Amino acid sequence: MATLFKDVLILDGAMEKASRGHILVSKGRIDSILSADQTPPAADKIVSGHGRMAVIPGFVNAHTHAAMTLVRGLGEEAPLMEWLQEKVWPVEAKLTADYIYWGTLSAMLEMLAGGTTCFADMYFEMDRVAEAASGAGMRAALCRGITADANDPGKVGRSLQENLELAERWHGREGLITVQLGPHAPYTVPMNDMKKIAEAAIDRGLGIHLHFLETEWELNYLRDELKATPESYLKDTGLINVPYAVLAHAVWLDPKLADTMSFSNMTLIHNPCSNLKLGSGVMPLNDWLERDVAVALGTDGASSNNRLDMWEEMRTTALLHKGVNKDPLRVTALEALRMATYEGARAFGFARKGMIREGWMADLVLVDLDTPHYIGADEENLAAYIVYAGSSADVRGTMVNGKWLYRRGDYPTLDREEIVQRAREARKAITK
Amino acid sequence: MATLFKDVLILDGAMEKASRGHILVSKGRIDSILSADQTPPAADKIVSGHGRMAVIPGFVNAHTHAAMTLVRGLGEEAPLMEWLQEKVWPVEAKLTADYIYWGTLSAMLEMLAGGTTCFADMYFEMDRVAEAASGAGMRAALCRGITADANDPGKVGRSLQENLELAERWHGREGLITVQLGPHAPYTVPMNDMKKIAEAAIDRGLGIHLHFLETEWELNYLRDELKATPESYLKDTGLINVPYAVLAHAVWLDPKLADTMSFSNMTLIHNPCSNLKLGSGVMPLNDWLERDVAVALGTDGASSNNRLDMWEEMRTTALLHKGVNKDPLRVTALEALRMATYEGARAFGFARKGMIREGWMADLVLVDLDTPHYIGADEENLAAYIVYAGSSADVRGTMVNGKWLYRRGDYPTLDREEIVQRAREARKAITK
Numbered sequence: 001m002a003t004l005f006k007d008v009l010i011l012d013g014a015m016e017k018a019s020r021g022h023i024l025v026s027k028g029r030i031d032s033i034l035s036a037d038q039t040p041p042a043a044d045k046i047v048s049g050h051g052r053m054a055v056i057p058g059f060v061n062a063h064t065h066a067a068m069t070l071v072r073g074l075g076e077e078a079p080l081m082e083w084l085q086e087k088v089w090p091v092e093a094k095l096t097a098d099y100i101y102w103g104t105l106s107a108m109l110e111m112l113a114g115g116t117t118c119f120a121d122m123y124f125e126m127d128r129v130a131e132a133a134s135g136a137g138m139r140a141a142l143c144r145g146i147t148a149d150a151n152d153p154g155k156v157g158r159s160l161q162e163n164l165e166l167a168e169r170w171h172g173r174e175g176l177i178t179v180q181l182g183p184h185a186p187y188t189v190p191m192n193d194m195k196k197i198a199e200a201a202i203d204r205g206l207g208i209h210l211h212f213l214e215t216e217w218e219l220n221y222l223r224d225e226l227k228a229t230p231e232s233y234l235k236d237t238g239l240i241n242v243p244y245a246v247l248a249h250a251v252w253l254d255p256k257l258a259d260t261m262s263f264s265n266m267t268l269i270h271n272p273c274s275n276l277k278l279g280s281g282v283m284p285l286n287d288w289l290e291r292d293v294a295v296a297l298g299t300d301g302a303s304s305n306n307r308l309d310m311w312e313e314m315r316t317t318a319l320l321h322k323g324v325n326k327d328p329l330r331v332t333a334l335e336a337l338r339m340a341t342y343e344g345a346r347a348f349g350f351a352r353k354g355m356i357r358e359g360w361m362a363d364l365v366l367v368d369l370d371t372p373h374y375i376g377a378d379e380e381n382l383a384a385y386i387v388y389a390g391s392s393a394d395v396r397g398t399m400v401n402g403k404w405l406y407r408r409g410d411y412p413t414l415d416r417e418e419i420v421q422r423a424r425e426a427r428k429a430i431t432k
Numbered sequence: 433m434a435t436l437f438k439d440v441l442i443l444d445g446a447m448e449k450a451s452r453g454h455i456l457v458s459k460g461r462i463d464s465i466l467s468a469d470q471t472p473p474a475a476d477k478i479v480s481g482h483g484r485m486a487v488i489p490g491f492v493n494a495h496t497h498a499a500m501t502l503v504r505g506l507g508e509e510a511p512l513m514e515w516l517q518e519k520v521w522p523v524e525a526k527l528t529a530d531y532i533y534w535g536t537l538s539a540m541l542e543m544l545a546g547g548t549t550c551f552a553d554m555y556f557e558m559d560r561v562a563e564a565a566s567g568a569g570m571r572a573a574l575c576r577g578i579t580a581d582a583n584d585p586g587k588v589g590r591s592l593q594e595n596l597e598l599a600e601r602w603h604g605r606e607g608l609i610t611v612q613l614g615p616h617a618p619y620t621v622p623m624n625d626m627k628k629i630a631e632a633a634i635d636r637g638l639g640i641h642l643h644f645l646e647t648e649w650e651l652n653y654l655r656d657e658l659k660a661t662p663e664s665y666l667k668d669t670g671l672i673n674v675p676y677a678v679l680a681h682a683v684w685l686d687p688k689l690a691d692t693m694s695f696s697n698m699t700l701i702h703n704p705c706s707n708l709k710l711g712s713g714v715m716p717l718n719d720w721l722e723r724d725v726a727v728a729l730g731t732d733g734a735s736s737n738n739r740l741d742m743w744e745e746m747r748t749t750a751l752l753h754k755g756v757n758k759d760p761l762r763v764t765a766l767e768a769l770r771m772a773t774y775e776g777a778r779a780f781g782f783a784r785k786g787m788i789r790e791g792w793m794a795d796l797v798l799v800d801l802d803t804p805h806y807i808g809a810d811e812e813n814l815a816a817y818i819v820y821a822g823s824s825a826d827v828r829g830t831m832v833n834g835k836w837l838y839r840r841g842d843y844p845t846l847d848r849e850e851i852v853q854r855a856r857e858a859r860k861a862i863t864k
Contacts, residue, residue, distance in 0.1 A: 073808050076816035077764045109804045216758070276755025277820070279762075306820040307805065316748075323708030324756060326648070330711075332509045372541045372852055373739065376505050376859045384508035388709070388738040393825035420804055427808045 002026040003402065004043035007036060009054040009369065011382050012355040013338025018382040023055055025362040028175075028401040032358055047397075052370040054382060056337070057354045058117025058363035058398060059310035060344025063209075063248040063269040063298030065123045065145075067095065067103035069110070070427050072302040080215075080278055088303060091430050099426040101128040106423035107308055108138055109416060112406040114309045114392035115365035117399075120246070120269075120298065120348050122182045122209055126162075130170045130177055136413045138400055139363065141348035142166065143182025143209045146197065148189055156193045160200060167206055175361075176401070178207075178349045180246065185211035186233060187221045198238035207244040207349060214249035215280050231257055240265065246347050248298065251280050255287035267294040267347035270339070272316040273307070274300030285321050286330050296344035297336075311392045314340040318387050333387035366397035434458040435794075435834065436475035439468060441486040441801065443814050444787040445770025450814040455487055457794040460607075460833040464790055479829070484802040486814060488769070489786050490549025490795035490830060491742035492776025495641075495680040495701040495730030497555045497577075499527065499535035501542070502859050504734040512647075512710055520735060523862050531858040533560040538855035539740055540570055541848060544838040546741045546824035547797035549831075552678070552701075552730065552780050554614045554641055558594075562602045562609055568845045570832055571795065573780035574598065575614025575641045578629065580621055588625045592632060599638055607793075608833070610639075610781045612678065617643035618665060619653045630670035639676040639781060646681035647712050663689055672697065678779050680730065683712050687719035699726040699779035702771070704748040705739070706732030717753050718762050728776035729768075743824045746772040750819050765819035798829035 003025045010033065011018040022040040024031040034040060036051075047053070075087025095103070100123065111119055118139035121129055126144045133140035144163035149155045160181070167179040183189040183197045189210075201208050213219055213230065222228045228236065230253055239245045242265065247253070250268040270283050288295055297313040299305050318336040322328050342354030345363075353361040367386065369377055371394065377385040398406040405413055435457045442465065443450040454472040456463040466472060468483075479485070507519025527535070532555065543551055550571035553561055558576045565572035576595035581587045592613070599611040615621040615629045633640050645651055645662065654660045660668065662685055671677045674697065679685070682700040702715050720727055729745040731737050737744075750768040754760050774786030785793040799818065801809055803826065809817040830838040837845055 069804070069807065071808075072805075072821065073813045073816050076813065076820070077761060080760055083760075106804045106807060272755075273751055276751040277760065279754045279758045279760035281758050282755055302805075302821070306816070307823070309823070312747075315744075316751075319705055319708040319748075320752075322711045323704075323714055326711045326713050328512055328515075328709065328711035329509060370852075372501070372538045372855065373504075373734075375501065375538060375852065375855050376503075376863070381505045381508065384505050384738070388508070389504065389734070391739070391741070391823065391825065393823065420802075420807065423804065423807050431808070 001045070002031065002043040003045045003047065004040055005047050005055050005366070006040050006049060007051050008049035009051065009379065009382055010356050011054060011386065012057050013334060013342050014355055018054070018379040020051060020379060023356065025364070025399070025402045028362055030356060030358055030360050030362050033356065047366065053396070054367040054369055054386070055356065056365050056367060056386065057341040057356055058365050058400065059115050059340050060296065060354065061111060061116050061119040061299050061308065061310055062246070062296035062344035062347055063271055063300055064107070064119050064121055064308060065301035066107035066119060066121050066129065067100040067123055068301030068303045069107045070095065070099060070103040070423065070430060072306050074303065074431070094430040097125040097128050099430065100125040101132055102419060102422040102426050104129045104132045105414065105419045107302065108132065108136060109411060109414065109419060110308045112138065112398045112411065113395065114311060115395045115398050116308070116310050117363040118345060118350065118353070120209060120344070126166050127169070130166065134173065134176055137176065137403055137405055139176050139350065141178045141180060141209070142170065143180040145182045145184050146189060147184045148193060156189065160197060164200065164204065167204060171206070180207040180209040180348070183208065183210045185218070186226065187218055191226060191237060194237040198242050201242040202238070205243055207246060208239065208242050209246045210248065212247040212250055213252040214275070216252055219252040230254070231261055234261070244347070244349070249275065249280070249283070251275055251283045255284055255291055255293070258288070258291040258293050263293045267296055267343065269296050269298045270317060271298045271300040271313070272320050273312055274304045278304050282320060282324050285317070286325065289335065294343055294347065295339055296347050297340045309392050310340050311390060314387055333383040336387050337383055362399060362402040364399045365395055367394045368396045433477070434463070434475040435477045435479065436472055437479050437487050437798070438472050438481060439483050440481035441483065441811065441814055442788050443486060443818065444489050445766060445774050446787055450486070450811045452483060452811060455788065457796070457831070457834045460794055462788060462790055462792050462794050465788065479798065485828070486799040486801055486818070487788065488797050488799060488818065489773040489788055490797050490832065491547050491772050492728065492786065493543060493548050493551040493731050493740065493742055494678070494728035494776035494779055495703055495732055496539070496551050496553055496740065497733035498539035498551060498553050498561065499532040499555055500733030500735045501539045501740070502527065502531060502535040502855065502862060504738050506735065506863070526862040529557040529560050531862065532557040533564055534851060534854040534858050536561045536564045537846065537851045539734065540564065540568060541843060541846065541851060542740045544570065544830045544843065545827060546743060547827045547830050548740070548742050549795040550777060550782065550785070552641060552776070558598050559601070562598065566605065566608055569608065569835055569837055571608050571782065573610045573612060573641070574602065575612040577614045577616050578621060579616045580625060588621065592629060596632065596636065599636060603638070612639040612641040612780070615640065615642045617650070618658065619650055623658060623669060626669040630674050633674040634670070637675055639678060640671065640674050641678045642680065644679040644682050645684040646707070648684055651684040662686070663693055666693070676779070676781070681707065681712070681715070683707055683715045687716055687723055687725070690720070690723040690725050695725045699728055699775065701730045702727050702749060703730045703732040703745070704752050705744055706736045710736050714752060714756050717749070718757065721767065726775055726779065727771055728779045729772045741824050742772050743822060746819055765815040768819050769815055794831060794834040796831045797827055799826045800828045
């Protein structure tokens, strides 16, 4: 089954400008890219763009907790710890494997409608998350969130075991799923356990996905409780030696560290909307980009954002750092687009995903430019239109592995009505 | 023609929680509001919500330059003055009255699709803007942007005359249009002229809409060139004595001024996205709210945002101030909703607009809650869902004065195809 995108504007995060032409997709890959003056090849299905549709790479939501759609909107406008302890955690404790399955599927409906083709998820009952993603044909990077419990000394070991079994079963499966180990954060996993998890990652050739320095409190925790600096922590735990490490948030990590320590195996995940909403602060993004440290974008869970919409993260990234640094030249539209697509894919071990190149994964978003807010968009300025003027409402189709998972309001591989109904029932059950 | 919204969630920016019930709209007003257990009255048209639609007040975009849709996306990622002088101003100089008419209509398509029912516009050829708004039945607060020109000493006088004639013709017309005087800013209108304009406003009982302290450069200009403080400027020009003054941006105005000077005739317009994008900084919003100074929200023109989407401004307002102040309790969802609706209406002289009350203007937005991202929304938490999880993609209808101006992709009072075509032609002509 080959699909031809005929006469579309083509843009990815590494192109200086968009090009107008045709894309042939076959066997899950971008088979060929032709310029507008070339005769488009034959195909089973043709999407005619008439120069008023754009094709961009699918977004990668590089840090989320998908099933937290079920706890969205609980106890808003409360201080962080009160919110977590009184509103979120008691409800989360009622989540069953089934609820997590339906909550994840509900998140997938939302993400696919906004052009997200892959999500990096840290939660529990991750086999069901893998089942949800794989069943629909969506890409996902999965880890079991591992936390310690003073009253249950075996918990870290059991969770690590679950995470390793998840990797056995799912890592690399159908090219759709990668698995990482998921130690939650330095303040929820003791140093010794973090070391063991890093060793396990090295043994198995797996990456690690953790929260790192989201809040100033965590930086103080490192200093006061662990007697560590961020540098000594990353070195002593062995995180600098794992195949790759993905550090979510990193709001309070000082970019100067990159002057003396290699970040070549690390990607930072910037979650600007969540960091703003929780009052965590603003990551010094430009200082990282200037040091060539890889940064991707994520939404975080739906309870601290509250959208799972990568257009929002991309736009907020491009606006926020200009504003707080009083410098309109910070973070270009193109940089934001690359962070929202290619950087997230690369971070989680998906090769040849996130750009529009021959032989790369056919994870693509079809964007309608035939609307008032794209008047004036052309090859030269398309990135600025997409990032500053665009939104998820412009998405007309989301393709993963060459197959439509979302097309004009429909989900060919998902039963939207059942998912919404089941997610509603789950929400009711856990908030009773 | 009466319209009944049957079984909807009803929310405005002054309600502690939403209520479930029916709204009867008749003769341009909210005729009656009934609770869900009351029998809904008869009506010509019925919109059935089944408890899965919300009705909120129409947004008021309290500071924009609508026809700048035609210069959107020109010269992005450039320093501010280079961008204005080399990219925007030379192109703007080619705008004709006709182009402004079609550019404004194009902006209206965009705003109506996102639930905006009223916009406050400062530009030129404002008779054509009034014609566009009035013709479609959209509300607007209009002023002629007045700037001085050293080579044309009569310019301010002529522009003021145009603005006064605009007021004669349009102020109060059909209850849809109000007119203000529009001195552009302290750095583009000499002190003496600003005084004359303030006097004219007092004479005619008109409000004033101006840019005030958008950038730090303007604060320095006041000090160095005008030998003025913000306080002395507002007093010496007479702006504190006009019927009402609307100060757009005010990023660099110190809220402590409200401790010693009355702001009772003033509203500040916060344009968070534009201020971020241009690197102007972040307004100290909370310090104003704590002092009970009125603040409304605007998008600014489409060349510095680049969306005309009040959902974005509302959400950015609710997120940004939490983040930069590291305090998750700043600016609640409800406060942001009130600023995006009621405060803008009140600022520009529209009485009984911006809340859902019997006898108030039937300027309403129909929001679809039957989507994955509203699972869990209820009367208690609807404001948080709308502001943090919602977006313009959720709008199913926008009603002004009891009439649908946007309904499920259609514009009953506007010829979308012609507008888009004409706006495209205008864009081509001015960028040739």
